[in-house]
Amino acid sequence: xxxxxxxxxxxxxxxxxxxxxxxxxxxxxxxxxxxxxxxxxxxxxxxxxxxxxxxxxxxxxxxxxxxxxxxxxxxxxxxxxxxxxxxxxxxxxxxxxxxxxxxxxxxxxxxxxxxxxxxxxxxxxxxxxxxxxxxxxxxxxxxxxxxxxxxxxxxxxxxxxxxxxxx
Amino acid sequence: xxxxxxxxxxxxxxxxxxxxxxxxxxxxxxxxxxxxxxxxxxxxxxxxxxxxxxxxxxxxxxxxxxxxxxxxxxxxxxxxxxxxxxxxxxxxxxxxxxxxxxxxxxxxxxxxxxxxxxxxxxxxxxxxxxxxxxxxxxxxxxxxxxxxxxxxxxxxxxxxxxxxxxxxxxxxxxxxxxxxxxxxxxxxxxxxxxxxxxxxxxxxxxxxxxxxxxxxxxxxxxxxxxxxxxxxxxxxxxxxxxxxxxxxxxxxxxxxxxxxxxxxxxxxxxxxxxxxxxx
Numbered sequence: 528x529x530x531x532x533x534x535x536x537x538x539x540x541x542x543x544x545x546x547x548x549x550x551x552x553x554x555x556x557x558x559x560x561x562x563x564x565x566x567x568x569x570x571x572x573x574x575x576x577x578x579x580x581x582x583x584x585x586x587x588x589x590x591x592x593x594x595x596x597x598x599x600x601x602x603x604x605x606x607x608x609x610x611x612x613x614x615x616x617x618x619x620x621x622x623x624x625x626x627x628x629x630x631x632x633x634x635x636x637x638x639x640x641x642x643x644x645x646x647x648x649x650x651x652x653x654x655x656x657x658x659x660x661x662x663x664x665x666x667x668x669x670x671x672x673x674x675x676x677x678x679x680x681x682x683x684x685x686x687x688x689x690x691x692x693x694x
Numbered sequence: 695x696x697x698x699x700x701x702x703x704x705x706x707x708x709x710x711x712x713x714x715x716x717x718x719x720x721x722x723x724x725x726x727x728x729x730x731x732x733x734x735x736x737x738x739x740x741x742x743x744x745x746x747x748x749x750x751x752x753x754x755x756x757x758x759x760x761x762x763x764x765x766x767x768x769x770x771x772x773x774x775x776x777x778x779x780x781x782x783x784x785x786x787x788x789x790x791x792x793x794x795x796x797x798x799x800x801x802x803x804x805x806x807x808x809x810x811x812x813x814x815x816x817x818x819x820x821x822x823x824x825x826x827x828x829x830x831x832x833x834x835x836x837x838x839x840x841x842x843x844x845x846x847x848x849x850x851x852x853x854x855x856x857x858x859x860x861x862x863x864x865x866x867x868x869x870x871x872x873x874x875x876x877x878x879x880x881x882x883x884x885x886x887x888x889x890x891x892x893x894x895x896x897x898x899x900x901x902x903x904x905x906x907x908x909x910x911x912x913x914x915x916x917x918x919x920x921x922x923x924x925x926x927x928x929x930x931x932x933x934x935x936x937x938x939x940x941x942x943x944x945x946x947x948x949x950x951x952x953x954x955x956x957x958x959x960x961x962x963x964x965x966x967x968x969x970x971x972x973x
């Protein structure tokens with residue numbers, strides 16, 4: 528059976544935002560660091576590094592997950608989506624991102640990419656998500672600036688726009 | 695906040711997982727979801743020399759319904775159980791407890807058996823396994839055995855698993871007709887570990903209360919089928935029989951009070967549901 532020894536770097540191949548990437552890293556490198564330092568996708572932020580704050584939330588195989596709780600060695604074959612994938616083109620925000628801008632859903636912005644990835648997955652899976660469901664999903668992302676109310680307003684506005692067929 | 699070095703083993707079959715466990719024993723940890731283990735690696739509270747990846751084998755990621763049980767393989771994620779069609783009728787206690795486990799972002803990756811293996815005294819899945827009198831299925835290269843939940847959890851983050859054993863699956867009994875279930879917990883914030891968590895199971899034969907977060911393991915109490923007038927005394931006895939402690943989050947007295955009040959609440963909820971089922 529394949530054994531990846533502790534002291535060498537090993538090739539790990541996965542998809543990020545639709546592109547197959549291969550990195551050569553130690554087993555113990557966290558996916559959050561792989562994305563930032565090996566691939567240069569610095570939109571994924573690193574907060575607590577033990578799964579509490581949600582700043583590093585990305586989508587793995589379609590579901591929101593903590594990038595700091597995934598080891599590089601586990602990432603083989605994963606399909607990963609980061610905040611960089613949300614805007615279809617540079618300078619044009621997604622519906623969800625625009626709603627955050629319109630409703631002051633961020634202040635310092637540190638938590639925002641994680642929150643966007645949580646809500647993007649939620650609204651894809653549950654286009655009619657209630658405010659309660661949205662608040663429940665947001666409980667996994669800490670924000671110390673906004674008090675959450677503008678974030679909830681932004682999420683509800685994005686939900687309504689997407690339901691009307693916006694993109 | 696970065697893990698120490700470890701070797702990473704990618705078994706291609708259950709047999710290879712068992713071979714790796716035989717070879718490495720207590721130097722190894724099995725990893726599937728990693729939602730508890732990776733924080734411990736990051737904080738270096740755990741420093742296994744070898745990690746054995748159990749997440750990639752489809753055979754181990756199955757939920758099987760057999761003989762009145764949900765048998766949940768060791769790679770089944772919590773979200774997979776949460777989304778099982780009709781879970782609320784198959785086992786209402788699980789359907790009601792799972793939303794309290796961490797957050798949607800951790801349930802997407804965390805496994806059911808990983809929570810059982812970790813044996814946190816305030817975790818919901820061990821509590822439900824004890825409340826429902828479920829079983830843990832263990833296997834080594836040489837033998838397999840099944841342990842009752844109440845015998846498996848030995849203390850705080852301590853179980854009867856031997857170093858060369860894989861928790862192959864756990865079995866939660868499905869709901870028997872005419873049985874009522876209730877679950878509640880108190881935490882500082884939604885998704886935090888519970889300060890106190892309680893589950894009640896009521897049927898014509900009586901009612902049981904299981905309390906987590908107070909003692910070193912979740913503990914189950916049979917309260918028989920008696921009338922409600924002795925309930926307050928029984929709950930008080932339960933609260934004082936638990937080894938409640940003061941810590942950063944709550945005092946022992948607060949934990950006993952929550953045990954009494956929330957215990958009473960879930961017992962009445964479970965009894966009412968059982969009565970509705972029987973009428």
